[in-house]
Amino acid sequence: MSSGHVREELGGYVLDALEPGERDAVAAHLARCAECSAEHARLAGLPALLGQAEGLKIPAAPTVVEERLLDRVASERGGRRARRPRRWAAARLTRGRALAAGALAGAVLGAGVTALATGGGEPPAQVAGYSLALTGAEGATARAQLEPGREGTEVHLWVKGLPPGGEAVYEVHCERSGWSASAGTFRADARGNAYVVLTTAARLGEYERIRVVRRSDPPGTNVLTGEA
Amino acid sequence: MTPALPRPAEDAVLVGRLRTDETGASMRRLYRLYGGELFGFALNALGDRGGAEEIVQEVFLRAWRHAGSYDADRAAVRTWLYQITRHAIIDARRRAAVRPGLPHHDPVDETESIATLELAMLGWQVAAALERLTPEHRQMIRMAQFRGLTMREIAEHTGLPLGTVKSRTWYALRSLRLVLEEMGVAPS
Numbered sequence: 251m252s253s254g255h256v257r258e259e260l261g262g263y264v265l266d267a268l269e270p271g272e273r274d275a276v277a278a279h280l281a282r283c284a285e286c287s288a289e290h291a292r293l294a295g296l297p298a299l300l301g302q303a304e305g306l307k308i309p310a311a312p313t314v315v316e317e318r319l320l321d322r323v324a325s326e327r328g329g330r331r332a333r334r335p336r337r338w339a340a341a342r343l344t345r346g347r348a349l350a351a352g353a354l355a356g357a358v359l360g361a362g363v364t365a366l367a368t369g370g371g372e373p374p375a376q377v378a379g380y381s382l383a384l385t386g387a388e389g390a391t392a393r394a395q396l397e398p399g400r401e402g403t404e405v406h407l408w409v410k411g412l413p414p415g416g417e418a419v420y421e422v423h424c425e426r427s428g429w430s431a432s433a434g435t436f437r438a439d440a441r442g443n444a445y446v447v448l449t450t451a452a453r454l455g456e457y458e459r460i461r462v463v464r465r466s467d468p469p470g471t472n473v474l475t476g477e478a
Numbered sequence: 479m480t481p482a483l484p485r486p487a488e489d490a491v492l493v494g495r496l497r498t499d500e501t502g503a504s505m506r507r508l509y510r511l512y513g514g515e516l517f518g519f520a521l522n523a524l525g526d527r528g529g530a531e532e533i534v535q536e537v538f539l540r541a542w543r544h545a546g547s548y549d550a551d552r553a554a555v556r557t558w559l560y561q562i563t564r565h566a567i568i569d570a571r572r573r574a575a576v577r578p579g580l581p582h583h584d585p586v587d588e589t590e591s592i593a594t595l596e597l598a599m600l601g602w603q604v605a606a607a608l609e610r611l612t613p614e615h616r617q618m619i620r621m622a623q624f625r626g627l628t629m630r631e632i633a634e635h636t637g638l639p640l641g642t643v644k645s646r647t648w649y650a651l652r653s654l655r656l657v658l659e660e661m662g663v664a665p666s
Binding site: 267301309315 | 509622
């Protein structure tokens with residue numbers, strides 16, 4: 251309040267989160283300051299609205315509905331949904347090669363990594379995979395290819411620029427607000443690169459970002475992040 | 479700091495493509511953007527997961543069928559979808575009311591029921607607006623509004639300076655207001 255205005259106190263004021271003395275001081279200032287009073291008026295209705303949202307947690311959109319919906323739309327169009335067998339056939343053919351590359355380029359650690367299905371039937375059809383770029387403050391970069399699988403998402407991760415030759419263990423998280431699912435852990439090779447194939451139980455569309463952390467770092471320290 | 483959801487204009491483009499996009503990609507994108515919150519709204523209103531899934535499917539089918547009549551100047555896509563959902567829930571409740579043996583068919587005053595539905599609809603939109611804030615801003619609002627902590631207590635819990643907590647809370651509310659305005663849910 252030293253600047254003569256109380257704008258930065260107004261968040262706590264409208265949420266009734268100031269100490270009694272602070273609240274009285276803000277109220278007295280609002281009575282004589284049109285500028286702060288106008289700002290207060292813009293925020294004053296928010297607590298009532300927030301009260302309507304208390305306890306509400308937005309669930310994931312049910313995957314089963316998505317598939318039924320697309321089938322219904324295709325049916326009403328008078329056709330069938332386009333299938334993409336070639337893509338999955340190609341994925342199955344190259345899966346063994348990709349796993350072999352992962353074993354060479356980066357050591358995938360056991361815990362948290364779900365074994366990939368090998369010829370265990372068709373993955374859920376029609377959930378489109380995609381790739382995204384991850385960037386980090388330490389100069390590391392990565393590309394992730396996300397593919398739907400029977401158990402969640404198959405994450406192919408190519409990483410460059412990690413500290414070379416270290417023993418650091420990195421963990422991949424698929425996250426949205428208030429929710430996180432691990433896709434597993436890996437180590438970089440002697441050149442600071444890694445290529446790994448991990449699996450998370452989170453399904454495509456259930457998370458908003460991919461985050462790579464170093465397990466030895468304090469919580470909240472990111473090595474790489476990318477918006478899904 | 480990027481909002482998780484696209485700007486309304488981008489949503490309107492998605493709706494504009496629904497009828498002509500034979501790949502289904504526009505529908506899939508629209509569903510992934512709004513399916514979760516609309517499912518939450520329907521599930522909360524009906525108390526029945528299967529019924530809520532049917533409602534959400536019906537909502538997006540109606541949106542697809544009537545995409546040509548969507549007018550971006552009249553309502554944001556979210557508002558439009560919520561209105562379709564509201565109608566679908568009311569329809570489902572009416573059907574249930576004449577089919578004894580099914581849940582949620584109490585002969586309650588329909589006006590009161592609709593008013594409750596309107597409030598619930600508002601609540602889910604505010605919950606969606608909160609999701610679009612940065613985690614730091616959302617944390618301040620949740621701790622103060624939902625956990626009832628004072629600015630000083632939040633500073634103690636988070637280890638942040640008291641001044642940072644206060645300014646962050648102010649910015650959080652300003653951001654929330656902007657998001658709500660963009661969604662067409664401006665506070666009075």
